[in-house]
Amino acid sequence: MGGSxxxxxxDPRCTYCAFSVAQPTAVxxxxxxxxCHGVAPDPKASAAAAAAASSSSRAAASSSRSQYSQLQRxxxxxxxxxxxxxxxxxxxxxPFFETLPQEHQQxxxxxxxxxxxxRLYLTDFFxxxxxxxxxxxxxxxxxxxxxxxxxxxxxxxxxxPPSGVITARTSVRCMRKPLSSIATIQxxxxxxxxxxxxxxxxxxxxxxxxxDPNEIFRDYVRPWxxxxxxxxxxxxxxxxxxxxxxxxxxxxxxxxxxxxxxxxxxxxxxxxxxxxxxxxEGDLFVSRGLQLKVVSCVPDNGxxxxxxxxxxxxxxxxxVEKLQIMPIYESLPNRDKDATGAQxxxxxxxxxxxxxxxxxxVKERITIDGVEFVVMASDPPGGIVTVNTLIYNDxxxxxxxxxxxxQEAEDEAMARQLQQQEEHANAPPMMGMRGMMGMRxxxxxxxxxxxxxxxxxxxxxxxxxxxxxxxxxYEQLSQLPPGVIxxxxxxxxxxxxxxxxHQQEDRGASQANIDALPTRIYRAPRAAAAASSxxxxxxxxxxxxxxxxxxxxxxxxxxxxxxxxxxxxxxxSYHKDCIDQWLQRNKTCAVCKNPICA
Numbered sequence: 108m109g110g111s112x113x114x115x116x117x118d119p120r121c122t123y124c125a126f127s128v129a130q131p132t133a134v135x136x137x138x139x140x141x142x143c144h145g146v147a148p149d150p151k152a153s154a155a156a157a158a159a160a161s162s163s164s165r166a167a168a169s170s171s172r173s174q175y176s177q178l179q180r181x182x183x184x185x186x187x188x189x190x191x192x193x194x195x196x197x198x199x200x201x202p203f204f205e206t207l208p209q210e211h212q213q214x215x216x217x218x219x220x221x222x223x224x225x226r227l228y229l230t231d232f233f234x235x236x237x238x239x240x241x242x243x244x245x246x247x248x249x250x251x252x253x254x255x256x257x258x259x260x261x262x263x264x265x266x267x268p269p270s271g272v273i274t275a276r277t278s279v280r281c282m283r284k285p286l287s288s289i290a291t292i293q294x295x296x297x298x299x300x301x302x303x304x305x306x307x308x309x310x311x312x313x314x315x316x317x318x319d320p321n322e323i324f325r326d327y328v329r330p331w332x333x334x335x336x337x338x339x340x341x342x343x344x345x346x347x348x349x350x351x352x353x354x355x356x357x358x359x360x361x362x363x364x365x366x367x368x369x370x371x372x373x374x375x376x377x378x379x380x381x382x383x384x385x386x387x388e389g390d391l392f393v394s395r396g397l398q399l400k401v402v403s404c405v406p407d408n409g410x411x412x413x414x415x416x417x418x419x420x421x422x423x424x425x426x427v428e429k430l431q432i433m434p435i436y437e438s439l440p441n442r443d444k445d446a447t448g449a450q451x452x453x454x455x456x457x458x459x460x461x462x463x464x465x466x467x468x469v470k471e472r473i474t475i476d477g478v479e480f481v482v483m484a485s486d487p488p489g490g491i492v493t494v495n496t497l498i499y500n501d502x503x504x505x506x507x508x509x510x511x512x513x514q515e516a517e518d519e520a521m522a523r524q525l526q527q528q529e530e531h532a533n534a535p536p537m538m539g540m541r542g543m544m545g546m547r548x549x550x551x552x553x554x555x556x557x558x559x560x561x562x563x564x565x566x567x568x569x570x571x572x573x574x575x576x577x578x579x580x581y582e583q584l585s586q587l588p589p590g591v592i593x594x595x596x597x598x599x600x601x602x603x604x605x606x607x608x609h610q611q612e613d614r615g616a617s618q619a620n621i622d623a624l625p626t627r628i629y630r631a632p633r634a635a636a637a638a639s640s641x642x643x644x645x646x647x648x649x650x651x652x653x654x655x656x657x658x659x660x661x662x663x664x665x666x667x668x669x670x671x672x673x674x675x676x677x678x679x680s681y682h683k684d685c686i687d688q689w690l691q692r693n694k695t696c697a698v699c700k701n702p703i704c705a
Contacts, residue, residue: 120396121140121142121143121145121146122145122146122270122393123140123143123145123146123249123250123269123270123393124140124142124143124145124269124300124303124391124393124398124464125300125303125393125396125397125398126140126141126142126143126302126303126398127303141494141495142302142426142493142494142495143268143269143464143493143494144267144268144269144494145268145269145270146193146268146269146270192245192247192271192272193268193270193271193272194240194271194272194274194276194277195248195266195267195268195271195272195273195274195277196267196268196276196277196278196461197265197266197267197277197278197280197457197458197461197462198233198248198263198265198266198267198273198277198278198279198280198462199263199264199265199266199280199281199282199283199458199462199463200229200261200262200263200264200279200280200281201261201262201264201281201282201283201284201285201286201387202224202228202259202260202261202281202285202286203259203260203261203262203285203286203287203288204285204286204287204288205287205288205289206258206259206260206288207259207285208259211223211227211259212285215284215285218477220281220284221280221281221282224281225279225281227257228256228257228259228261229256229279229281230279232256232257233273233277233279234275236273237273237274237275237276237277238275239273240272240273240274240275245272245273246272246273247270247271247272247273248263248266248270248271248272248273249263249266249269249270249271250263250264250265250266250269250270250462251263252266260288262286262385262387264282264283264387264463265461265462265463266462267461267462268462269462278458280458282458282459282476283387286385286387286408287406287408287409288385288410289409289410290406290408290409290410291409291410291411291412291414291415292386292404292405292406292409292410292411292412292415293405293406293414293415293416294404294405294415294416294417294418294678295386295401295403295404295405295411295415295416295417295418296401296402296403296404296418296419296421296676297323297328297399297400297401297402297417297418297419298399298400298402298419298421298422298423298424299318299323299327299397299398299399299400299423299424300391300397300398300399300400300423300424300426300491301315301423301424301425301426302398302425302426302491302493303393303396303397303398304316304318304397304423305396305397315423318423319623320418320419320420320421320623321419323399323419324417324419326395327394327395327397327399328394328399328417328419330394330395331384331392331394331399332384332411332417334394383410383411383412384410384411385408385409385410386401386404386408386409386410386411387401387407387408388401388402388403388404388407388408389401389463389465389466391464400424400464400466400491402421402424402466405678416625418625418676420620420623420624420676420703420704421676421704422704424466424489424490424491425487425489425490425491426490426491426493426495426496427467427485427486427487427489427490427491427492427493427496428486428487428495428496428497429484429485429486429496429497429499430467430482430484430485430486430492430496430497430498430499431482431483431484431485431498431499431500432456432467432473432480432481432482432483432498432499432500433480433481433483433500433502433504433505434451434455434478434479434480434500434504434505435478435479435480435481435504435505435506435507435510436503436504436505436506436507437506437507438477438478438479439478439504440477440478443478444504448500448501448502451500451504452498452500454476455475455476455478455480456475456480456498456500458475458476459473459475460492460496460498463492464491464492464493465491465492466489466490466491466492467482467485467489467490467492468482468485468488468489469482469483469484469485469488469489469564470482481505481510484561486561488561488564488578560577560580560581560584561581564577564578564581569700569701569702570695570700570702615690615691615692615693615694616690616691616693616694616703616704618691620690620694620703620704621687621690621691621703624673624674624675624676624703625673625674626671626672626673626674626683627671627672627674627680628669628670628671628672629666629667629668629669629670629671629672630668630669631666631667631668659672659681659682659685659686660679660681660697660698661681661682661685661686661688661689661697662682662685664682666682670682671683671684673686673687675696675701675703676701676703677696677698677699677701679696679697679698679699681697690703
């Protein structure tokens with residue numbers, strides 16, 4: 108069994124999204140990545156040839172990008188491809204709140220926020236920089252770039268292509284509210300992107316390597332945190348929470364070794380470079396050839412410091428192949444209520460998705476420039492939007508009343524299903540499944556059956572116990588070649604579902620998944636501190652929020668000093684014994700119902 112970081116060791120690997128470009132589009136001595144339209148250096152090209160080719164790369168890249176679909180998002184650029192000066196078509200920036208003048212800080216909550224940021228800072232600046240596009244002084248930017256405009260610090264959140272030079276035609280946006288340069292990240296959840304997983308040889312075939320949470324933190328997240336500006340922060344103790352904490356001597360030894368290694372990395376950096384990493388929820392970064400995404404963080408942006416807890420449990424994020432997303436009619440401004448699908452795409456969807464590698468889920472509601480959109484369908488049901496994602500938004504906008512009725516109909520259908528299950532509790536497990544799925548019509552095409560299963564998944568609640576069964580069948584059908592005809596499809600479907608049920612007999616989480624969740628020892632607040640927060644007549648009664656935070660929502664008992672707690676990826680905590688018993692029967696959080704492995 109051997110490991111590999113690319114599909115073929117001779118294939119170029121994209122500098123920005125870490126994708127192995129197996130069939131690249133050549134631009135001089137470089138390649139255009141087919142996943143993000145970033146640049147992948149030709150491993151066989153010499154530096155001299157690369158420099159000679161850079162002068163003609165812009166025109167070639169522009170023509171090659173037209174062959175691909177609509178969207179892109181890259182990650183932080185590497186200096187190794189700075190010679191390729193692609194024109195930036197779209198850029199999205201955000202200012203740091205603390206650097207804005209006080210009179211401009213008040214604009215953060217204004218509906219004219221973006222308009223004012225463009226007027227006060229961005230329009231004139233980028234017009235001037237665009238005029239320098241053909242000169243050596245051209246401004247080159249990439250995702251994550253930070254610079255000043257009129258003494259205000261700005262960060263590039265999105266850029267298409269992932270790195271290039273500003274031109275007179277670059278579209279400039281400021282879609283996000285100001286960032287904070289002083290807020291500290293308390294907790295962050297990081298997951299790898301499936302398309303960039305390292306490969307290993309299994310039974311003679313190259314397959315994506317299965318990375319456990321500890322491995323993801325040790326080999327990918329921690330090296331990124333400790334690199335460049337992140338070294339000092341990690342040396343002070345940014346903590347992994349990908350597995351159960353332990354007070355054993357072995358664990359203490361490993362922690363000491365980790366701190367020592369981080370301290371060494373920090374000492375090698377100059378004081379001026381030792382700035383902690385700043386992250387924004389949704390950020391992606393590349394570490395050792397693997398792309399990872401910050402799925403969530405608390406707060407939604409800030410710097411990683413000594414107290415940051417890092418969670419890495421969960422499945423890799425797949426790329427979305429097809430996406431259907433529709434606006435809600437009532438949220439559209441009057442000028443867009445009669446707009447075509449193409450106009451809605453250009454005004455809202457293109458600026459939102461292009462250059463960002465957004466993560467989407469079926470039924471998710473997304474607000475773009477004040478307009479609410481609903482993800483109606485996604486293949487797979489959740490994942491990363493790339494340039495290869497086909498986005499469908501044709502048709503009339505959704506009416507809020509229609510959505511409400513649809514939800515009510517789904518709720519009623521689910522209630523009937525549960526009632527049928529209760530009435531036929533002693534019937535064979537698959538008796539009600541066929542009726543629930545509505546598969547009474549003969550299905551001959553594997554593609555048709557797969558799409559009908561996708562429709563079922565779209566309507567099924569995330570915590571439905573049958574969802575894993577349908578999902579597994581959908582994935583099995585997705586592996587079949589296009590156009591396959593199924594013989595006696597109804598019986599074949601039932602057979603597959605019965606096999607899936609057999610594999611799903613234990614609907615609780617596996618012990619390995621439970622043990623991978625972090626634990627900690629609860630320390631009760633000191634009595635003196637509690638009394639000081641009360642009135643002269645005694646401590647005030649705890650608020651409902653405080654009671655919930657300090658109470659196990661499984662046994663409903665308040666935590667006592669020294670209790671061992673377990674924290675789930677959704678950041679809810681419980682008594683370890685209580686939640687372990689719960690998870691043996693359920694794979695979801697007892698409060699928010701989010702799955703522990705999603």
